[in-house]
Amino acid sequence: MKSQPNIIVTGTPGVGKTTHCETLAQNTGLKHLSINDIVKERGCHDGYDEEFKSWIVDEDKLLDSIEDEVKQGGYIIDWHACDLFPKSWIDLVVVLRVDSTLLYDRLKARDYPEAKLQENLDSEIMEVLLQEARDSYDEEIIVELTSNTSDDMESNIERIESWIGQWKKNNVEGTQ
Numbered sequence: 001m002k003s004q005p006n007i008i009v010t011g012t013p014g015v016g017k018t019t020h021c022e023t024l025a026q027n028t029g030l031k032h033l034s035i036n037d038i039v040k041e042r043g044c045h046d047g048y049d050e051e052f053k054s055w056i057v058d059e060d061k062l063l064d065s066i067e068d069e070v071k072q073g074g075y076i077i078d079w080h081a082c083d084l085f086p087k088s089w090i091d092l093v094v095v096l097r098v099d100s101t102l103l104y105d106r107l108k109a110r111d112y113p114e115a116k117l118q119e120n121l122d123s124e125i126m127e128v129l130l131q132e133a134r135d136s137y138d139e140e141i142i143v144e145l146t147s148n149t150s151d152d153m154e155s156n157i158e159r160i161e162s163w164i165g166q167w168k169k170n171n172v173e174g175t176q
Helices: 017-028 035-041 059-071 100-109 114-125 128-136 150-171
Strands: 007-010 031-034 045-049 054-057 075-078 092-097 142-146
Touching (some): 007 017, 017 031, 017 075, 017 092, 017 150, 035 054, 035 059, 059 075
Parallel strands (some): 007 075, 031 075
Antiparallel strands (some): 045 054
8 A cells, every 4th residue: 555645747838837746746755757757768759749849658658667666656747648647546636727828928938839839828728638637537636726826836835735644644644
């Protein structure tokens, strides 16, 4: 049995996933698992898409690569998608949302190609990743959080840390 939960922090690029994950890892001792880094470092891809300036992820290779680690618990998974991770691995799904005008500015500052920028804006406006989470996991483990400001981020971190504490009480302390 896991002594630590696994959490997915998902959302459109530019919503603050990595910043949330790094802060949570530092504050809680959970391990930040950046899927973008795993894909590059472990070769879990089928090449590079020049138009979108991103790796073409081989989901089977990716899951095989991280399965043994994640099943142990204690990971904060940082990626823009969540539906490929088995339900049995995940204890909480955090979907970060941001105002589309702020998102546009953030993605523009990253020099995203226009097609990629537009696709991500459309995805945020149409709530694609929130719906993906709802279609893939039980409603009670999904939380939608706003990530427009640094105050939002601090509040989100506190809320997730509180959730982790409660998870440990419910799943670890009661079994000893």
